[in-house]
Amino acid sequence: MKKLINAVDDVVKEQLEGVAVAHPELTVKIGPHYVYRADAPVAGKVAVVSGGGSGHEPMHGGFVGMGMLAGACPGEVFTSPTPDQMYECAKAVDSGAGVLFLVKNYTGDVLNFETAAELAHADGIKVQNILVDDDVAVKDSLYTAGRRGVGTTVIMEKIVGAAAEAGKDLDACADLARKVNLMGRSMGMALTSCTVPAAGKPTFDLGENEMEIGIGIHGEPGQKRMAMTTADEITEMMMNEILDDKGYSRTVREWDREAGDWVDKHLTDEPYSEGDQFIVMVNSMGGTPVSELYAVYRKVDEMMKARGMTIARKLIGPYITSLEMAGCSITLVKADDELLGYWDAPVNTPGLRWGV
Amino acid sequence: MSVSKEQIVSWLKATADVMSENKTYLTELDSAIGDADHGINMNRGFSKVLEKLPTIEDSDIGNILKTTGMTLISTVGGASGPLYGTFFMRAGMALASKETLSNDDVYTMLNTGMEGVISRGRASVGDKTMIDAMMPAMAAFKNTLDNGGDLLAAMKACVQGAEQGMKDTIPLQAKKGRASYLGERSIGHQDPGATSSFLMLNMLLQALEA
Numbered sequence: 001m002k003k004l005i006n007a008v009d010d011v012v013k014e015q016l017e018g019v020a021v022a023h024p025e026l027t028v029k030i031g032p033h034y035v036y037r038a039d040a041p042v043a044g045k046v047a048v049v050s051g052g053g054s055g056h057e058p059m060h061g062g063f064v065g066m067g068m069l070a071g072a073c074p075g076e077v078f079t080s081p082t083p084d085q086m087y088e089c090a091k092a093v094d095s096g097a098g099v100l101f102l103v104k105n106y107t108g109d110v111l112n113f114e115t116a117a118e119l120a121h122a123d124g125i126k127v128q129n130i131l132v133d134d135d136v137a138v139k140d141s142l143y144t145a146g147r148r149g150v151g152t153t154v155i156m157e158k159i160v161g162a163a164a165e166a167g168k169d170l171d172a173c174a175d176l177a178r179k180v181n182l183m184g185r186s187m188g189m190a191l192t193s194c195t196v197p198a199a200g201k202p203t204f205d206l207g208e209n210e211m212e213i214g215i216g217i218h219g220e221p222g223q224k225r226m227a228m229t230t231a232d233e234i235t236e237m238m239m240n241e242i243l244d245d246k247g248y249s250r251t252v253r254e255w256d257r258e259a260g261d262w263v264d265k266h267l268t269d270e271p272y273s274e275g276d277q278f279i280v281m282v283n284s285m286g287g288t289p290v291s292e293l294y295a296v297y298r299k300v301d302e303m304m305k306a307r308g309m310t311i312a313r314k315l316i317g318p319y320i321t322s323l324e325m326a327g328c329s330i331t332l333v334k335a336d337d338e339l340l341g342y343w344d345a346p347v348n349t350p351g352l353r354w355g356v
Numbered sequence: 357m358s359v360s361k362e363q364i365v366s367w368l369k370a371t372a373d374v375m376s377e378n379k380t381y382l383t384e385l386d387s388a389i390g391d392a393d394h395g396i397n398m399n400r401g402f403s404k405v406l407e408k409l410p411t412i413e414d415s416d417i418g419n420i421l422k423t424t425g426m427t428l429i430s431t432v433g434g435a436s437g438p439l440y441g442t443f444f445m446r447a448g449m450a451l452a453s454k455e456t457l458s459n460d461d462v463y464t465m466l467n468t469g470m471e472g473v474i475s476r477g478r479a480s481v482g483d484k485t486m487i488d489a490m491m492p493a494m495a496a497f498k499n500t501l502d503n504g505g506d507l508l509a510a511m512k513a514c515v516q517g518a519e520q521g522m523k524d525t526i527p528l529q530a531k532k533g534r535a536s537y538l539g540e541r542s543i544g545h546q547d548p549g550a551t552s553s554f555l556m557l558n559m560l561l562q563a564l565e566a
Contacts, residue, residue, distance in 0.1 A: 032430070079433045079434055080433055080434055080437075107477075107533045108433065108437075111438040112438050114438070115429060115438045115441070144537055144539070145534070145536045148537075221541075
């Protein structure tokens with residue numbers, strides 16, 4: 001293992017200490033770890049909070065700031081953060097308008113954020129949990145823990161963060177987050193594995209002429225292992241899965257503030273069709289250079305034109321990574337004027353900045 | 357026979373020891389079908405419990421269990437943290453201010469804990485999870501007590517049920533957690549969560565026998 005680290009046990013802590021000195025506009029707490037806007041709580045505004053295992057930077061800590069997240073809770077590398085982090089973060093950023101937890105669908109993240117929501121609720125904080133589950137590589141939700149939360153998370157954090165900044169209330173922000181999730185679909189692939197510092201060796205072996213299609217963001221196994229091929233063919237394979245995906249359904253658990261208990265909600269994705277417009281993200285898993293992402297984007301653009309679909313906005317670069325893994329993911333979010341309006345709103349974070 | 361506070365504390369200490377001894381084993385089981393951190397996470401959590409025990413062992417059993425649950429929730433991470441944390445939190449809440457436990461109290465502790473795990477994790481028997489070890493264990497415990505068996509007989513049956521349930525996860529296809537993404541590839545491997553549940557219950561038997 002060759003990494004720019006000092007001691008394996010201090011990796012996350014020291015990286016956060018670096019964030020703290022680089023970004024005085026953020027407050028970084030160590031033990032329990034959480035990052036939040038230094039100007040939080042912002043009076044009258046909903047606080048959007050996310051979190052997850054570390055190793056996906058700039059997500060989530062790099063998206064804390066005006067117009068996006070109020071706070072983020074980093075876990076150990078690829079390990080869910082714990083409820084005490086989320087609870088402390090919620091207390092630090094809540095203005096009284098409530099806290100919205102955006103949760104990627106992994107069993108650990110879901111259970112820890114649910115526990116945190118119960119703690120926050122018991123403390124009188126208005127709270128809601130919304131899941132992101134957009135990875136089309138996972139086909140069914142009946143016999144698995146359901147689709148994983150991947151690229152749509154970035155787009156959801158931007159859009160819902162803008163709505164919170166605009167003064168929308170907690171229920172409106174939650175509705176918007178749910179809407180983005182039902183409009184979003186992603187697929188990822190790996191050219192190499194990655195090495196979790198604590199493990200010291202690559203999570204899986206991938207031969208020189210092999211690639212793994214349909215991976216998540218933690219080096220978990222993908223849909224299939226295949227012989228290496230061209231950028232065009234790889235892009236086509238992923239885009240077809242995304243564009244042809246039909247009406248994924250799942251039951252999610254959301255918080256009922258009145259009852260103080262969880263309720264099951266049955267949700268189904270919106271289909272894509274000709275004439276739709278999209279926010280598109282072509283994302284690096286960490287090791288793939290931006291130049292190669294543009295080669296992928298070229299094919300994405302060609303395929304969408306052929307289907308009569310419009311790319312209204314795009315994001316190309318490393319936004320939701322998997323340590324040093326080489327590979328990429330493609331995310332499409334079908335966008336109406338409401339979503340595009342929030343997408344275009346000013347944002348000022350270490351990882352995304354425009355309009356300021 | 358009633359169970360003393362000291363026996364509960366020694367159960368928790370023994371569980372910390374057994375998680376430390378089995379750190380590599382549990383992690384290996386998890387690397388086959390999960391994300392290779394179960395042993396590391398359980399050991400981290402129970403080491404913290406071990407550190408905390410001297411400050412709470414004079415308190416009542418309900419509080420000792422609740423503090424154990426809170427400690428696990430804030431240190432284990434992953435899915436196991438909230439699941440084992442909930443087990444001890446709910447068990448502790450059901451035994452508030454108790455200084456000793458009757459046979460029925462021991463059943464209440466284990467069964468309420470398990471019900472907490474079920475409501476948190478939404479798993480059923482056959483999903484290849486902790487519940488596959490816990491459910492037959494609690495049923496065997498109750499069955500033995502109902503048929504006039506004493507506490508030790510019930511706890512022995514409980515551990516046997518857990519062990520059988522743990523082994524019975526091998527041919528199952530996982531339907532919950534990260535292992536579920538493997539589909540049929542999860543078949544043939546013993547579930548790490550069911551294994552740590554068996555270890556934990558086995559340590560309670562040892563504490564009661566001592």
